Amino acid sequence: MRRVARIAGPVLIVVWTLVPLLWLLSLSLKGGDHIDDGRFWPAAPTLHNYRTVFRTDLFTSALRNSIGISLIATVLSVILATLAAYAIARLDFPGKKLMLSVALAIAMFPTISLVGPLFDIWRSVGLYDTWPGLVIPYLSFTLPLSIWVLSAFFREIPWEMEQAAQVDGATPWQAFRKVIVPLAAPGVFTAAILTFFFAWNDFVFGISLTSTGRARTVPAALAFFTGASQFEQPTAAIAAAAVVVTIPVVAIVLAFQRRIVAGLTSGAVKG
């Protein structure tokens, strides 16, 4: 009985999570007339929908925006969070605890509550419908979490590591870069992935703070999809676009999961 449960449980979970994805994939491969044929597997798989989405400006510009904005937000967030977390882990300064908890509180804010005010502010300062207009809110929502993740990693790294590096002739910056950052790499990757996904998947800011292809990201753009012609339902095209934007997410997770899992500090000190 227990063995059955041990096998059935994971199978159930895998089916549960994969079926919608497969359904999406299947939809994206169906030709215009087969959308509502009620079959799970497409009868005549076609890449027609993919060609369509890549031909529409709406999607290609959105894809460019998504990639650009997410990457910029990720890089900035990781750099800032690394420095901030290092300071929090290593230095003693007044208000440290308060800062950490306020940062966490900010991350807990419901995004929707900020959209209204941000919309007004962005419009008056000229950030509306621009890349920075999205990068900034993404940063402010992902930084706190990144700082938390990274400061936990930094705290695990023994002080002696960088002291040894300094005695060995490193400047504090070299010690940080050559010893601390590599050791905190799993944390850095975790923070980067969290940030990237937040920005990549965000819909609320994307739809509210943009109005044109200048800065509209893919999740927002999907809502504006129409079919190839006005007589065609956009379902299949949306599915194809959704598959396209899911690919980087899957690729990143597969590429970095080993880095995240690897416990690099093992054997650093006596063990």
Add this chain to the structure above:
Amino acid sequence: MAAITLEHVEKRYGDGYPAVNDVSLDIADGEFMILVGPSGCGKSTLLRMIVGLEEATGGEIRIAGRVVNDLPPRDRNLAMVFQNYALYPHLTVFENIAFPLRLRKLAGEEVRRRVEEAAAVLELTEHLDRKPGQLSGGQRQRVAMGRAIVREADAFLFDEPLSNLDAQLRGQMRTEIARLQQRLGVTTVYVTHDQVEAMTLGDRVAVLRKGVLQQVDTPRALYQRPANLFVAGFIGSPAMNLVPATVDGRRIRLPFVDFELPEAVGGGGPAIAGLRPEHLEDAAVVDAPARERGVAFDVTVDVLEWLGAEQYAYVPYAAPPELVEPLHRLAEELDRESARTTLVASIDPASRLRRGEAARLWFDPANLYLFDARSGERLAPPNLEGHVPEYQDPAGR
């Protein structure tokens, strides 16, 4: 290579507590200097001030004549081995050892040559491609030493390098460190709380207590002429027997025996007497002329440990609690178990003493140390000064 000079060095923390208090110390070029003391005595802080990881709040630190107080660690050209080795876990053994050389941007071949040389000395050659996580404790220790020796640093600093190893390995590595230091002839400062390491490794030993330097001398001199009660109690294993005493001119009253010294000790009143275990002997094995010279007293043996080459007898005695109190405090400070009112005697293994039986112990009063009860300073009665002690073996072994 360089001499290290500390002048009135002081470290005060925010609360004004001096972790290191006015320490002056001259470490000669090529000397192996030990900093020793119980935990919290400031020895590690002192070492970290020398290497530059802590800032001295007072005094002057000079390396090879150059004042280094305001120099960051990287500009002091010192190599340090940390207690937990602080190896870089993401780098191979080779790159760990090469790390300081890479920072100095040495050419690849030169780096390879030096690392391989160091690895050969430390028998690490076959492990160069491994990561520290795959090494045993002793090997990690050697990698840490390798990282120090490739540097061609002015001095080596060791911060309790053996305390993470098991007893057997510790003995081996101790010998290895001694050999390495002799071979390289580099000035070495070595922090430990282990007095065996201190005695066996050091050219000289500096004993610290609560941030204050107590005595700096060769291991032999520390053992034979401890400056005060603290040093006497710290150096030696098993530790010196410390017994409350009363001095009255020539007369010394111990809880278990009264006797007279050949000459009067200055002052009088309460004091603390010290007798090393090896200076106590079973009266039965002492030859007659020596017995004449010495003092014997009756005891009951509580525990007897026969180890073949040596034999320890534990002998309880009674003393008023108020007299024993300062000894308890000292024991606490030395991280020892509370001093029982028990004498430890290292007696001739041939002695036929038995546990639980009455016995007669003997000592030569010339081997008796006396310390001021209040200050702990060693009292130096003229008759004892010249003599103390040339390892006279009471049993004439």
